Amino acid sequence: MSPQTALVDPYADTLELPVMNGELAAVAWEREQVAAHLSDQYQIVRELGRGGMGVVFLARDIALHRLVAIKVLRLEFAGSEEHRERFRREARMTARLSHANIVPVHTFGEEGDFVYIVMKYVHGESLAERLRAQKRLSTEEARRILYDLVLALDYAHRENVVHRDLKAENILLERGTGRAMLTDFGVALQRSLDPVRAEAALAFGTPHYMSPEQAAGELDIDGRSDLYSVGVLGYYMLSGKLPFVAANFEALAAKHIAEAHRPLAEVVPQALREHPLLVAAIERCLDKQRDARWRCGSDMAVAIATPVRTRWMRRVAAKKAMMGMGLFGARVAAELAMFATALKAALFKWSI
Numbered sequence: 321m322s323p324q325t326a327l328v329d330p331y332a333d334t335l336e337l338p339v340m341n342g343e344l345a346a347v348a349w350e351r352e353q354v355a356a357h358l359s360d361q362y363q364i365v366r367e368l369g370r371g372g373m374g375v376v377f378l379a380r381d382i383a384l385h386r387l388v389a390i391k392v393l394r395l396e397f398a399g400s401e402e403h404r405e406r407f408r409r410e411a412r413m414t415a416r417l418s419h420a421n422i423v424p425v426h427t428f429g430e431e432g433d434f435v436y437i438v439m440k441y442v443h444g445e446s447l448a449e450r451l452r453a454q455k456r457l458s459t460e461e462a463r464r465i466l467y468d469l470v471l472a473l474d475y476a477h478r479e480n481v482v483h484r485d486l487k488a489e490n491i492l493l494e495r496g497t498g499r500a501m502l503t504d505f506g507v508a509l510q511r512s513l514d515p516v517r518a519e520a521a522l523a524f525g526t527p528h529y530m531s532p533e534q535a536a537g538e539l540d541i542d543g544r545s546d547l548y549s550v551g552v553l554g555y556y557m558l559s560g561k562l563p564f565v566a567a568n569f570e571a572l573a574a575k576h577i578a579e580a581h582r583p584l585a586e587v588v589p590q591a592l593r594e595h596p597l598l599v600a601a602i603e604r605c606l607d608k609q610r611d612a613r614w615r616c617g618s619d620m621a622v623a624i625a626t627p628v629r630t631r632w633m634r635r636v637a638a639k640k641a642m643m644g645m646g647l648f649g650a651r652v653a654a655e656l657a658m659f660a661t662a663l664k665a666a667l668f669k670w671s672i
Contacts, residue, residue, distance in 0.1 A: 350375040350392040353434040362390060362438070371489075373397055373406065373506060378441060387441040388426060398433035410506040411437045413481060421472035423492065423503040439503070444495035447553075448488035456560035459594040461498075463624055465491070466554050466598075468500035470624075473550070474617030476502075477543030482509045484534070484541065486549035487526045488556065509541060527572045528552065528562050532608050535573035544610040547617065551605025554598075559587045563606065581606060598624050 354364055354377060362379040365387070369376050374391045381388050397403035411428035418424070426438040447465065450457070457465070469491065476483060483490075483505060490504040527535070531548035534541055555563045563581035566572035584599050585592040592599045601623050607613050614620040 349395040353392060354390060357431045357434055373403060389439045389441045391437045391439065393435040404435055406506055407435050413508050413510060414505045417476055417479060419472050419475045421468045421501050423501050442492040442494050442501055444493045446489055447491040447493060450493060451488055457557045459558065459591045459598065460627055462554060462557040463595060463598050464498060465500045466550060467621055467624055469502060470550060470617035470620045472502045473543065473546050477616060480510055482541055482543055483546050484509055485526055486546055486553065487529045488553065527569050530576055532577045533610060535576040544613045547605050547614050551602050554602035555584055558584060558591045
């Protein structure tokens with residue numbers, strides 16, 4: 321038996337071997353800190369990835385025979401009290417949220433410059449990884465992911481937490497169940513407790529997914545801003561394209577604020593034929609005016625809860641979408657193909 325094989329926990333839910341420090345030409349500071357401070361509790365398997373602030377490792381919880389993800393504040397930010405506080409806030413805010421579609425936090429700690437969060441490890445991949453591999457998703461897969469996501473957001477918003485950084489990288493897809501789980505509350509806002517300073521208003525979030533009000537630097541951000549980002553994600557999943565692209569933040573922000581996106585029904589007519597209510601729900605998320613978007617995630621969840629599997633159901637859904645939008649009336653015949661044509665200019669409002 322090799323020294324590596326001896327370290328494999330036969331009761332753990334993975335057969336991956338831990339990475340031995342001696343096999344690396346240079347050991348990252350973050351890895352060294354985990355080994356120095358947490359080796360009695362956790363055994364590093366491998367690095368999962370690096371983000372703007374942290375490095376994430378896959379590790380074994382030695383006592384509980386389970387896998388965990390350990391997020392460590394990167395060395396270059398370890399001396400910054402602002403970044404340390406953001407890490408603390410992420411841990412505390414996520415820890416107070418308990419929902420099946422939000423990745424839970426197990427513990428948080430600080431040892432000198434070493435700041436870390438231990439979280440549930442989600443077996444699977446991120447939505448970004450899946451989209452890179454598949455380019456675009458089926459209508460039903462996109463519907464299921466959006467359904468899970470808006471339920472998670474509805475819960476967070478009722479707890480007065482606005483995520484502010486929804487993007488494909490922050491949605492994990494669990495292998496086996498297909499469940500979508502929201503993670504990374506590093507820039508989340510707890511409304512009424514965390515007023516945003518004017519000079520920092522544009523510093524949070526990812527430009528391609530920002531709501532118009534977030535891109536404009538407005539301070540009064542609420543859950544409807546997250547729902548706009550849900551619309552961007554839905555558009556991206558169904559079409560394989562983002563609704564807006566630009567060379568810099570200023571140009572991208574201007575598009576989110578004032579430019580009409582190409583209607584999803586025109587970009588992906590197949591999605592409209594398969595689930596017109598889903599397409600309408602995504603378009604409603606993308607309305608420039610927050611009052612015209614969904615009031616809350618649970619309302620959108622109700623609208624997209626049921627797959628549309630038969631031609632008859634699609635006809636009914638199409639008619640329901642037409643009645644709710646109230647824009648196409650006489651222009652739209654009962655046939656779904658004609659309904660798709662009528663939606664080409666759609667920046668519409670729809671209420672159930």
